[in-house]
Amino acid sequence: MSVIDQTAPMPSTKVQSRKVVLSGVQPTGVLHIGNYIGALSLWAQEQVKYQNYFMIVDLHALTIPENIKAETLRANARTVAALYIACGIDPEDSVIFLQSQVPAHPYLAWILTCCTPMGWLERMTQFKTKSEQAETVGTGLFVYPALQAADILLYHADYVPVGEDQRQHIELTRDIAQRFNNMFGEYLKLPEGLYRKSGARVMGFDDPTAKMSKSLAETRKGHAITLLDPPNVIKKTIMGAVTDPGSETRFDHASPGVRNLLELYEVLTKESRPAIEEKFGGKGYGFLKKTLVETVTEALRPIQEKYQEITSDPAYLDGVLARGAERANAVASKTLEDVRQLVGV
Numbered sequence: 001m002s003v004i005d006q007t008a009p010m011p012s013t014k015v016q017s018r019k020v021v022l023s024g025v026q027p028t029g030v031l032h033i034g035n036y037i038g039a040l041s042l043w044a045q046e047q048v049k050y051q052n053y054f055m056i057v058d059l060h061a062l063t064i065p066e067n068i069k070a071e072t073l074r075a076n077a078r079t080v081a082a083l084y085i086a087c088g089i090d091p092e093d094s095v096i097f098l099q100s101q102v103p104a105h106p107y108l109a110w111i112l113t114c115c116t117p118m119g120w121l122e123r124m125t126q127f128k129t130k131s132e133q134a135e136t137v138g139t140g141l142f143v144y145p146a147l148q149a150a151d152i153l154l155y156h157a158d159y160v161p162v163g164e165d166q167r168q169h170i171e172l173t174r175d176i177a178q179r180f181n182n183m184f185g186e187y188l189k190l191p192e193g194l195y196r197k198s199g200a201r202v203m204g205f206d207d208p209t210a211k212m213s214k215s216l217a218e219t220r221k222g223h224a225i226t227l228l229d230p231p232n233v234i235k236k237t238i239m240g241a242v243t244d245p246g247s248e249t250r251f252d253h254a255s256p257g258v259r260n261l262l263e264l265y266e267v268l269t270k271e272s273r274p275a276i277e278e279k280f281g282g283k284g285y286g287f288l289k290k291t292l293v294e295t296v297t298e299a300l301r302p303i304q305e306k307y308q309e310i311t312s313d314p315a316y317l318d319g320v321l322a323r324g325a326e327r328a329n330a331v332a333s334k335t336l337e338d339v340r341q342l343v344g345v
Contacts, residue, residue, distance in 0.1 A: 002239060012030060021046070021192030021194070022157035023266040024055030025077035028067070029214025031083055032224040033296065034202030036303075037267050042161050042194070052094035054329060056080045059099050059106060060148070063141040082317055083227055087308035097324030098212045099151065103330035106151035111343060113143050115180050120172060126165075149173040153188045156334040161194040165211065205241040205290055208257035225296060227303055233243065234300070235293045249280040250287060258285065265292050268299050 003338050023039065031040075043054060054080065056077045061068060077098055084096050099105050121127065124145055138256060152160055152173050160170055170193040177188040202212045203319040205223045217224035222240050229237070251262055264290075265274055280288045 014146040015149055018049065019158040020155055021050040021055070021159045021161060022053045022148055022152050022155050022191075022311055023161050024057040024060075024151060025080055026057050026061050026214075027073060027080045029062045030217045030224075030226045030228075032202075032214060032217045032226045033264070033300070034212035034224065035214070036087060036227060037202050037264070039082070039161060040089075041267075046161070046194075047089060047094055050134075050159070052089075053098050053157070053331075054084055054089060054094055055085075055328075056097070057099045057151065060144060063138065063144050064333075065138065065140075078311075078317060078321075081321060082307055082310045083303070084301045085310055085320070086098045086225075091320045091324065095327045096325050097328045098321060100153075101321070102328045102332050104154055104329070104336040105147065105150055106338055108154055108332075108339060109147035110337060112149050112153075112180065113146040114175050115150075115183065116143075116146050116176050120175065121216050124172065125168060131239035136310065143291075145169055146176065149176045152191050154335045155328075156189045156335065157191045157294055158189070159194045160191050164195055167193060167195070186344060187338060203256065205259040205260070206259075207243055207253075225300075228302060228307065229300070231259060231297045232299050238289050238293045238296065239300045242288065243285045245282055247282065249283075249285075250277050258288070261285075261288055261292055265295055268295050272288045 012164045021043075023043065024037065025035065043052065058073060060075050061073055079272070081098075085091055089096060119144055126284050127142060127145075148169055149172065153176075160166075161171075162170065170191065174190045177190050180188050181271060204210050204216065205225075206220065212224045214224075217226055222237055225234050225237050230291055238261075242257040242263060243261070244257060248254050249258060249262065254262060262276060262280070265271075268271065269276075271279075280291075
């Protein structure tokens with residue numbers, strides 16, 4: 001039974017004509033082709049089916065404050081927003097906004113943090129990985145999954161399009177929402193992940209056993225192709241990609257480096273695996289790489305052109321973010337008010 005005071009307004013039950021999708025990207029590092037394949041292209045492709053909320057999660061970027069400069073964070077946030085649009089996200093339909101411009105996010109995160117057992121957070125693999133790489137660890141890095149849960153639950157999201165490595169976070173969000181509902185009454189919706197089967201994890205060109213990284217894209221040449229790389233850099237990166245001494249181009253038998261190139265080609269061209277294997281079979285990795293250079297360059301060309309157009313008009317981007325924040329606040333503040341009523345504050 002709900003604990004809501006029956007004399008007070010009930011939580012919103014407005015029916016959405018479309019299912020709700022929520023996702024976001026941190027404005028740290030450089031957006032690369034792995035981000036495009038695993039997230040941005042999927043968002044653009046599926047956006048007409050859903051009511052979309054796409055964030056630039058700048059509060060998440062503060063979990064390791066030692067790595068942040070204020071002016072860089074602000075500039076990166078605008079770059080990510082412009083790339084959202086350049087990659088095909090329609091700001092007139094989808095809601096594009098800065099997480100920090102919606103105060104309900106940290107507010108709900110605190111309430112959810114209070115509902116989240118420490119043991120759940122201690123099991124998170126991303127915390128273990130990042131904390132091992134740092135001399136000191138702030139509490140924000142430990143509890144940020146609660147903020148991520150708040151990001152999703154504020155908008156009653158049905159789906160969250162993420163990479164396979166984020167599955168644990170979706171499961172934790174569901175656990176947190178269920179625990180809240182058990183404690184205070186059924187209200188928060190349990191979201192589901194949307195996972196791309198092929199290309200969901202684009203690996204580093206220099207190390208095909210590790211997922212492509214935004215931070216390494218900034219510091220290690222040959223690791224990734226960023227969305228704004230010119231053709232000569234794209235060519236150098238792909239031609240230098242790690243493969244093996246053989247010539248195997250079948251998906252099920254290829255080495256990690258070759259499979260990475262084949263899957264990237266598959267996702268960008270949408271050709272079938274049998275057709276791809278026939279195309280590259282027996283022709284050597286040089287032919288595969290040269291063909292992929294052309295494919296990637298052509299795929300990024302319209303994105304880069306659109307990005308230049310958007311960033312040449314700062315007032316346009318300011319308007320997109322202002323309207324996005326207004327639309328996001330309208331939904332998030334209502335959810336927060338309902339939650340406050342449920343918990344008694």
